[in-house]
Amino acid sequence: MKRKLIGLTALLLSLSATACLGNDDGNKGDTNKTDTDLSEAGYNSTNDEHYKVDEKGNRIGNREPHTFQEYEGDNNYKPVAPTCTAVGKAFKKCTVCGRVVSYNVPALDHTWGPTSDASKAATCTQAGFKECTICHKQEATDALGHDMKEATAPTQGSTDAAVKKFACSRCNEVQYEIDAKTGNFQLASGSSWKSGNNPDSGAVKLNGDGQSFSFTFNLPKGFTGKMYQRAFMDNYSSNSSKKAFYETDSTANIEVLVNSNKVDLSSQNTVTFEDLFKGEVDGSNSVVKDILLGDVTLGTANTISYKRVKTLNMTVSTFVFVGSENA
Numbered sequence: 604m605k606r607k608l609i610g611l612t613a614l615l616l617s618l619s620a621t622a623c624l625g626n627d628d629g630n631k632g633d634t635n636k637t638d639t640d641l642s643e644a645g646y647n648s649t650n651d652e653h654y655k656v657d658e659k660g661n662r663i664g665n666r667e668p669h670t671f672q673e674y675e676g677d678n679n680y681k682p683v684a685p686t687c688t689a690v691g692k693a694f695k696k697c698t699v700c701g702r703v704v705s706y707n708v709p710a711l712d713h714t715w716g717p718t719s720d721a722s723k724a725a726t727c728t729q730a731g732f733k734e735c736t737i738c739h740k741q742e743a744t745d746a747l748g749h750d751m752k753e754a755t756a757p758t759q760g761s762t763d764a765a766v767k768k769f770a771c772s773r774c775n776e777v778q779y780e781i782d783a784k785t786g787n788f789q790l791a792s793g794s795s796w797k798s799g800n801n802p803d804s805g806a807v808k809l810n811g812d813g814q815s816f817s818f819t820f821n822l823p824k825g826f827t828g829k830m831y832q833r834a835f836m837d838n839y840s841s842n843s844s845k846k847a848f849y850e851t852d853s854t855a856n857i858e859v860l861v862n863s864n865k866v867d868l869s870s871q872n873t874v875t876f877e878d879l880f881k882g883e884v885d886g887s888n889s890v891v892k893d894i895l896l897g898d899v900t901l902g903t904a905n906t907i908s909y910k911r912v913k914t915l916n917m918t919v920s921t922f923v924f925v926g927s928e929n930a
Contacts (some may be wrong), residue, residue: 646700653700659662666874669697680705687713687738692736711737727774749776757823764820781820781907807909807919815858815910826901828926830859830866831893832919859896860908893923 647662648669655664674696676682680703685691690707705748718724718734725731725744733744749771757766757779769778835861859866887918906920 607875612703646702648697648700649688650702650704653697653702667699669702670699671697674703684708685710687711687735687740688915705855713737713740715742727771727776747773749774751776751778751838757821759821760819762819766820766822775927776880777826777928779822779826779925781922781924782816782920808909809919812911812913815908817906817908819904819906822901822903822905823928825929826899826924826926827898827904827929830861830896830899831923831925832896833921834925838850856911856913858908858910858912860906861899862902862905868897 606780620681645655646655647656647660652666652668654662654666657663672695674694676694680694681923682694683692685708690709690710691707693708694703694705712736714737715733716736717731719739720732720734723732723741725733725747727747727749730746730903731744732741734741751769754768754770754777759766764781767780767782769780770776809815847920857868859868901924909919
């Protein structure tokens with residue numbers, strides 16, 4: 604009987620020892636199927652790591668991070684290409700254990716370009732449509748506006764005013780700037796050059812009624828468009844109802860002749876003194892403004908005459924012509 608008890612005790616001790624083998628690190632039987640993916644025989648894995656297992660599913664190796672590479676997919680893992688408005692799906696596969704995981708690919712967003720329908724394209728002056736180069740969706744867009752680049756200046760004679768030329772890279776719009784500070788102006792009696800730096804040395808200042816000046820310049824072709832005056836308007840009046848060149852009685856303050864033709868100022872001048880005073884002030888209570896004079900036609904050789912008719916203190920620095928060259 605004693606011998607039987609000893610044998611039974613030994614058997615129990617043996618079973619106890621066997622139960623502890625391989626479990627000293629608490630990992631025996633680590634085969635939680637909800638947390639693993641046996642993508643290839645001999646490995647268990649999670650989304651973050653993998654480890655070797657024996658034929659019974661017990662872990663026999665260290666946990667290691669995956670070594671992922673992009674995976675083009677198969678019948679079980681089908682990629683979804685992203686669109687301009689929806690995310691896509693792609694896959695990567697571990698080169699060691701074969702684990703495949705998916706990840707989202709961000710939406711592409713629209714890539715806008717010109718519309719494929721030329722009749723709907725926006726121009727410098729007209730609104731139109733733009734089109735996505737990926738999905739071809741169209742959306743309304745504002746006019747592009749001119750893209751003016753400085754161009755070769757027209758050649759001038761020794762007594763002509765200096766001229767700068769700008770041309771739009773997208774259309775036939777051109778702009779000429781004639782600088783009053785550099786031309787050989789013919790000043791009428793009582794007219795004077797503006798001295799000092801208020802606003803610029805060399806600009807023309809008409810201090811009294813009837814004072815005038817004239818100048819000449821050349822263009823490579825005829826021109827049709829609008830004439831502007833870049834002027835420094837003295838703030839001598841607080842009457843906001845006055846127009847830039849017209850009093851309320853519609854009597855012209857100035858007279859402008861282009862090649863002996865009087866420019867019609869009446870329909871163009873809608874800028875009030877109040878509007879002008881909201882512009883850029885040069886530091887001496889004067890306002891800098893490009894003021895529309897009217898529609899003009901120019902030739903290749905041109906003469907501009909400018910006269911102050913009634914009280915309006917104005918310092919003139921530059922004349923600007925915006926339009927198109929004649930064919």
